[in-house]
Amino acid sequence: MILKLDDGDAPWPADAPSRFFAPLHGLQRWIASASVVLVSLVLMLVGCGQDSEQRLLVLRGATMGTTYSLQVVDPPGAFDRSALAEQVRARLSAINDLMSTYQPSSELSRFNASSTTDWFLVSPELVAVVSAGQAVSEASNGAFDITVGPLVNLWGFGPTPSAEDLPTAGEIQAARARVGWRQLEVRTQPPALRKSRPDLYVDLSAIAKGYAVDQLAALVESQGVSDYLVEIGGELHGRGVNGRGEPWQIAIERPNASQREVFQVVALRDIGMATSGDYRNFVEIDGQRYSHTIDPATGQPVRHRLASVTVLADDCMQADAWATALLVLGPEPGLALAEQRGLAALFIEHALETPEGDAFVTQETAAFAALSAAR
Numbered sequence: 001m002i003l004k005l006d007d008g009d010a011p012w013p014a015d016a017p018s019r020f021f022a023p024l025h026g027l028q029r030w031i032a033s034a035s036v037v038l039v040s041l042v043l044m045l046v047g048c049g050q051d052s053e054q055r056l057l058v059l060r061g062a063t064m065g066t067t068y069s070l071q072v073v074d075p076p077g078a079f080d081r082s083a084l085a086e087q088v089r090a091r092l093s094a095i096n097d098l099m100s101t102y103q104p105s106s107e108l109s110r111f112n113a114s115s116t117t118d119w120f121l122v123s124p125e126l127v128a129v130v131s132a133g134q135a136v137s138e139a140s141n142g143a144f145d146i147t148v149g150p151l152v153n154l155w156g157f158g159p160t161p162s163a164e165d166l167p168t169a170g171e172i173q174a175a176r177a178r179v180g181w182r183q184l185e186v187r188t189q190p191p192a193l194r195k196s197r198p199d200l201y202v203d204l205s206a207i208a209k210g211y212a213v214d215q216l217a218a219l220v221e222s223q224g225v226s227d228y229l230v231e232i233g234g235e236l237h238g239r240g241v242n243g244r245g246e247p248w249q250i251a252i253e254r255p256n257a258s259q260r261e262v263f264q265v266v267a268l269r270d271i272g273m274a275t276s277g278d279y280r281n282f283v284e285i286d287g288q289r290y291s292h293t294i295d296p297a298t299g300q301p302v303r304h305r306l307a308s309v310t311v312l313a314d315d316c317m318q319a320d321a322w323a324t325a326l327l328v329l330g331p332e333p334g335l336a337l338a339e340q341r342g343l344a345a346l347f348i349e350h351a352l353e354t355p356e357g358d359a360f361v362t363q364e365t366a367a368f369a370a371l372s373a374a375r
């Protein structure tokens, strides 16, 4: 049996266009959705068809400028799905209230807007996510950087996209002065953040979805559920088995294919998975695509032959941040660092263009090969 519940929630940019699908104003510029989305959304859910013996509860909604879904297999007898739907909405909305840069009243927005360079008291949750981000910055030599927001906005992403033309060298230089994870301090006792310049701007877009996935997984588990799949905007956590008693299997789609085509199947056995790539969100200026992932070292959108990086990790928050970090680092340094740190990462690279479309090659770390074996 399949139980379906379509479930609404205020999207993250409550009054802004969706970051993924809405056209922006301005000539020759769009935020475009991928015609074929990586990991695309996502789910090759083997064994949840109508003939399944198991009950499958599905919740869907919108959050953080994208969509979420929860699939719970064979929930306990007394399971109250409308109560769960409400708890999910409440949890997501609480996370937005802390971490959204699209919500001016969020705790993070208030920190960003404040001009103090003294400690600014915040919630333990915000501190946990910022600390995790700072740790990935340190480990990736600054490739991941949650202070990159001014550059994100300059290149036409984020809540206050600015120029409609290519940013000038002077604008990039000015924005870069405001960027740098070492200009942000975080402490736990009592939980607080401190910026070393008043105009520092923190953007958790590359890590907050993963954190929210972990939070929803914990919420579902607290209800006594052990077989579930949680997904926000393509970031996932799967545990237990699907409706057919098999591990959840996620199809990573072939980037850029004209028809939907499975590129690789990954099994999620109580693990989180996140993908960063150049197909989901980009602007086009004068016919050139610019990624929404910025290399803090240059102030420019990443431009190399990586189509996507997928990372598996116990915490989806870690997977989310590392997928962005490795995408910034690029194929060789990214793969080397991922191997060195024992990360489970899959790199999909553009190889060459053929009349039939793009060709791709993959590289994976040893940990990815071990964890992702589909059966």
Ligand code: ADP
Pocket: 143, 144, 145, 146, 148, 152, 157, 158, 203, 204, 205, 206, 207, 209, 275, 276, 277, 278, 280, 292, 293, 294, 295, 296, 320, 323, 324, 328
């Ligand atoms: P993807 O799924 O492609 O990783 P995400 O939404 O997870 O997309 O992260 C991309 C967002 O992260 C950008 O829109 C921007 O706000 C932010 N970002 C861009 N570059 C960086 C970076 N180098 N480090 C941290 N965050 C970044």
Ligand code: MG
Pocket: 205, 206, 207, 274, 275, 276, 320, 321, 323, 324
């Ligand atoms: Mg990410």
